[in-house]
Amino acid sequence: MPERWCVDYNEEQIRQAALRSGPNGFVGFLEFNPSVFGIRNAPQIMDLSSCGGYSIDESELRALPQQKKKNSKEDCELDIVTMRQMLGLDAQTTHRPHVRMPMAPVHAVARGKELAVAIGELVMVIHFFTEGHLLVDYTSNHGFFQTIVPCGEKGKSFQLPSDLEDPTIAAGPKRHARKMWTIVGRRYTISGVDHQAFMTARLGRMRRTVETQDLRPGSALWDTIWDAGHGPDWFLEKEKAVEQYDSWALTFPQEESRKPILDVITGDQQTFNGMGAWMATDLLARCCIHPLQPASAVKRSKMFISRIRAEMLRMAGLFRPAFKKPEVKWVYVFMPKGSPYSFCEHAHRSWSGAVWVYRRTKANLSPEQMELAPLGYLDPRYNLHADGEATIDPSKEHLEPRHFLYRDFPIHVYRKGSGKYYTYIQAAPPREWYDGVSIVEPDDDVFGNGYLNKSTLGPYSFELFVKSRLSKTKPQRGRPAKLKTGSRGGPKSEHNKNKLEAYARSSKRRRISYELGLELQRTEEAHDDGLIEVGERDDASSFHDGSLAQDDGRRRSQRLRKHDK
DNA sequence: CACCCCTTGGCCCTATAGTC
DNA sequence: GACTATAGGGCCAAGGGGTG
Known part of the structure; x- marks a missing residue:
């Protein structure tokens, strides 16, 4: 399930700007960057002919609607872009389509791990996978993200403008x-950002503007756009989901006689839509069911079946919230310190009781929990019996799990073959965070759902989220700098330079890395010589709605010059 | 059912090359 | 020889899809 509670907004500057955005909610046009998608995860076209949209053949031929630029003689010079070109399936003359889609109200709704966004006639369905998330930014900043650079061995990405970086951030690609x-949008942009480019997207087009009601269960669009391999959503289609679950509970396939219940849950997305390893482990721990217990044994227990049903409904409600009063933080931190999935102890201590956290190999548990940990159960309120069932201890019934402090004790993590079983640390978002379903409604202001930063569930998102909430100042942008302790060691000799060049020739990856390093060195030297003026990039902001973003652009320009001094 | 693929970047370990 | 910086290799994390 995508996180529903990730980003709120706190920066007064954006808050004030948001208040001026008017009563029409979030209005914008879609810009696709096909080259940033990997080849394997290339964007797909959805055939919406069965529900009043375009079929694949038609959409191949048909140009996307464009918005005429007011008081401009350049209308006729705008490129015609087909959907296939926009998705990168056909060659395009320019990297970014110089085409202005009509501004249209944006609606969105999540189902399982997918998010559907409608922009006018376009429908986009996103799967975030591991760590994809949404980034909210000023539209005046969008023009600065023009330069595509290599990212890793195969990927492509947008270079961060140098002025968005802290001087302490390590130089490099x-x-x-x-x-x-x-x-x-006119004042803000929402971008799908995925450091590893695992995010997938499907794009389709209707013959009319998509309305909010089209993104509701039971509509023709609803029944068409979602991935066929995923069953009903436990929050939006509660009755169907429970019906599916009940019929699942009554079947006893042969393979489930030995298959762990955890594997069965994660593998059955028809019944458990959106339950991955983290959440399934969590579900079972809350139900006091051992993750390695055979599924058939679990199904034979009415108590277990009832517990899982209740917990699924409870968790589904928990993970479907939206902020009532989102606050904007300026987030350019695309990677946390340490490993992308590292657990942030400080963040956990600060937010225990407010968010869900998962850690793979180590957890901090109280002595009471330690007694239960070897059995795989983390809820200290339950007593475990030899038959694998658990009953609540009356003397501990009044306790809430979140009131327990976690101390430094390693716990056992179950592994079977290459299976992955997670440690969970129990916490829950405050109740007041929940409200609504869609991220954008026509009558929303920018305090509304349209400005949520959604993300997949996990430590990366968690740390990003915590940083955005806890930082009183703007967080560092980009990757933290490597600590430089001085110029130890010997200087590079001519001999070493030759060796370096030879090394760079030995593979494509090494060559790219080497050339990028040289390019960066040249740029920095040019910078030092005063050959490049940072303020020049102000022109770029006019690419996207420059007039509307003028105020922000001017302020930015002033900031840049100040920064330059 | 095990294993690999996609993808990136951090971390750990080891080897190397330089200085004092 | 002690110390330090640097660089490469191997491994790790993620979830869905694919293969044999």
Whole structure:
């Protein structure tokens, strides 16, 4: 399930700007960056002919609607872009389509791990996978993300403008934002950002503007756009989901006689839509069911079946919230410190009781929990019996799990073959965070759901989220700098330079890395010589709605000059 | 059912090359 | 020889899809 509670907004500057955005909610046009998608995860076209949209053949031929630029003689010079070209399936003369889609109200709704976004006639369905998330930014900043740079061995990404970086951030090609697509609004943009480019997207087109009611269960669009391999959503289609679950509970396939219940849950997306390894482990721990217990044994227990049903409904409600009063933080931190999935102890301590956290190999548990940990159960309120069932201890019934402090004790993590079983640390978002379903409604203001930063569930998202909430100042942008302790060691000799060049020739990856390093060195030297003026990039902001973003652009320009001094 | 693929970047370990 | 910086190799994390 995508996180529903990730980003709120706190920066007064954006808050004030948001208040001026008017009563029509979030209005924008879609800009796709096909080259940032990997080849394997190339964007797909959805055939919406069965529900009043375009079929694949038609959409191949048909140009996307464009908005005429007011008081401009350049209308006729705008390129015609087909959907296939926009998706990168056909060659395009320019990297970014110089085409202005009509601004249209944006609606969105999540189902399982997918998010559907409608922009006018376009429908985009996103699967975030591991760590994809949405980034909200000023439209005046969007023009600065123009330069595509290599990212890793195969990928591409957008170079972060140098002025968005802190001087302490390490120089190199890693300063980038992997914006895969962007909905460009008048004042704000929402971008799909995925550091590893795992995010997938499907794009379709209707013959009319898509309305909010089209993104509701039971509509023709609803029944068409979602991935066929995933069953009903436990929050939006509760009755169907429970019906599916009940019929699942009554079947006893042969393979489930030995298959662990955890594997069965994660593998059955028809019944457990959106339950991955983290959440399934969590579900079972809350139900006091051992993750390695055979599924058939679990199904034979009415108590277990009832517990899982209740817990699924409870968790589904928990993970479907939206902020009532989102606050904007300026987030350019695309990678946390440490490993992308590292657990942030400080963040956990600060937010225990507010968010869900998962850690793979180590957890901090109280002595009471330690007694239960070897059995795989983390809820200290239950007593475990030899038959694998658990009953609540009356003397501990009044306790809430979140009131327990976690101390430094390693716990056992179950592994079977290459199976992965997670440790969970129990916490829950505050109740007041929940409200609504869609991220954007026509009558929303920018305090509304349209400005949520959604993300997949996990430590990366968690740390990003915590940083955005806890930082009183703007967080560092880009990757943290490597600590430089001085110029130890010997200087590079001519002999070493030759060796380096030979090394760079030995593979494509090494060559790219080497050339990027040289390019960066040249740029920095030019910078030092005063050959490049940072303020020049102000022109770029006019690419996207420059007039509307003028105020922000001017302020930015002033900031840049100040920064330059 | 095990294993690999996609993808990136951090971390750990080891080897190397330089200085004092 | 002690110390330090640097660089490469191997491994790790993620979830869905594919293969044999």
